[in-house]
Amino acid sequence: MTHRPSTEAELAEIIAEAQTPLRITGGGTRPIGSTTAETTLSTAALSGVTLYEPGALTLVAQAGTPLSEIETLLAGEGQRLAFEPMDHRPLLGTKGTPTLGGMVAANVSGPRRISAVGACRDALLGVRFVDGAGQVISNGGRVMKNVTGYDLVKLMAGSYGTLGVLTEVSLKVLPTPETSVTLTAAGLADSTAITALSRALGAPWEVSGAAHLPTAGLTHIRLEGSAASMRYRAERLTGHLADLGAFTANFDTEETATLWADIRDLRPFAQAPGHVWCLSLRPGDAPALVASLPETEALYDWGGGRVWLRDASETMGAAIRDAVARIGGHATRLRGTGDIPAFPPANPVVARLEQGLKSRFDPRGLLNPGLMD
Template sequence: MTPKSEDELARLIREADGPLRITGGGTRMTRASDGETLSTSALSGVTLYEPGALTLVAQAGTPVAEIEAALDAEGQMLAFEPMDHRGLLGTSGTPTIGGVVAANVSGPRRVSSVGACRDSLLGVRFVDGSGTLVKNGGRVMKNVTGYDLTKLMAGSFGTLGVLTEVALKVLPRKPATAVLLREGLDDETAITALCRALGSPYEVTGAAHLQRGLDGAPVTMIRLEGSEASTAYRSDALCRNLAEFGPFTIERDPGRTRDCWRDVRDVAPFHDRAGDIWRLSVKPTDAPAIVAAFEGAEAVYDWGGGLIWLCVPEGTDADRVRRALAGANGHVTFVRRTATGNRFHPAAPAVAALQAGLRHRFDPRGILNPGLMG
């Protein structure tokens, strides 16, 4: 089913007599719920773009590439740097803005002041499980009022409602980028350096460590963005601040800096590697020890070590991965896995009860992506 309007979508949900599998461009989910497929791909198009107000409104099925092209023409960007999952998951299709919001997809810039995808959301329109159209938030930054269903929908993976339209805050694109690079650091030293950089006053917008860079050696990467003069000053000052970790080189070429952060964003080191892939959110200083517990594993650390993309041998027991986080107060989600099982980390009883209550309120028949989030 591919509705072409909100009214048609609402009717299809009202008339549904079984579970519905909600999809956008079909690029982000390797294990979806059972049920008849309901796609939002025909609900497409930018309906409002005001560069001067830094706001954009688009229907849920609008391709991310179309939105980025419109923003690029005005020297603007999506602040939260959404990942393209196709290389990692081996999927095809076209990433859509509704899928980005539904999964709260947030890239390397998440570690900076811009925050996650949900922090750029101004408003949403969606159809809940009873077929009712719900509107929340607004189309300008000063008009977000009432119950914050907008942020609730970000990361709900279509279990509370089917998004039809999203309103986003956008930002001017930075004119210059400088990337500090240091090869050969072990994981613990690299994470210490990244934490030092993130705690500095130099406004870091990316902090990553790859165990296997382009030439096969470990590489530690720190990104600074802004005006030419600002990035030049801050990058030189940060190199001095990190001198105890050895000499950093500074890459300023726009093409190369863009490509290296796209590789971090899309987890390019794992595109050509077999194995199960897990996404771990942890305290950065706990990250190296967690990774070291898995023999034969490879890690890509983002967000200064707070986000670990972990590639482990196929068939690695899910409980073993989750046990590795015991005492670390983190959580884990499987991204690419040969075995079946719950994709998400089991919630604490109080949180699980809250989630169940929300699902019952927004989807009383339990037909929207049932079982996807537990």
């Protein structure tokens, strides 16, 4: 059974009257993890931009609004969602439509996460959602200075619908840079590449992408900004890294956009079989961790702080999670199934906090039960 409410009031009524758990979905493009709920509640019909003020860099839209609609609207004003949300469809083989609410619920953030713009949650200004008791809750506002009350805005980002069902989101948007350039070096060893990326990120030339693709043997660094400053910044950064590798600059903006969209959407893994894991760890730990798992293939993003790992054998899940946990990182299975949960277990302190929040916002355990356990 599937519920598709078209208004916030209808959604609240469905949750208030629900007697069995609900599987919360948006556009159906990101089926990560599993829940025991058999009844589906989709927010896809809650669609439409309710406010867009280009001069104030502010956009408000309902949770089911397709991201493509939002991106087209922003592009018409020379603006964008700066945190570069990933499109999971190529990797996961899904056919749905990415939505604003699904993006926020999963805190989807791409290669530009390592720059000053931050993650999806850093662009959030306000949210409206319905909790597990059927109550409509509004938090935050439509301007960055609104910091009153509890920061439920940040809490909802990355909660995967387990604390509440988003109905409306307010976001900060940013101007699209005039141009971009990619610096590329070939043949760097993983450890050397991560050293180069870390050095680049620590330099004053505003790197907005830092990735290493071992299978292709390529290391990429992205710069964005005004055309007047681009050549100077690229030359200075190339010289800054000269002792680690011979980086060459590609000033074709369209080619740079295509390259980083492929990295963002994990297209190198899209057609290759096997489970895919998302690892969060210290960049300096990444090369040794990958080397300790020889049956896997890696793609390093965020300067090595995010490692995408493909397990072609589909048998390395326990070894991956144990190896990452030993160095204080986290491993989430993005694609594939197995005996261990997709999401990593929380430590006891965090688990108690999560349970307290769950008891407060979903006391009946209706919303995506078991998804993040």
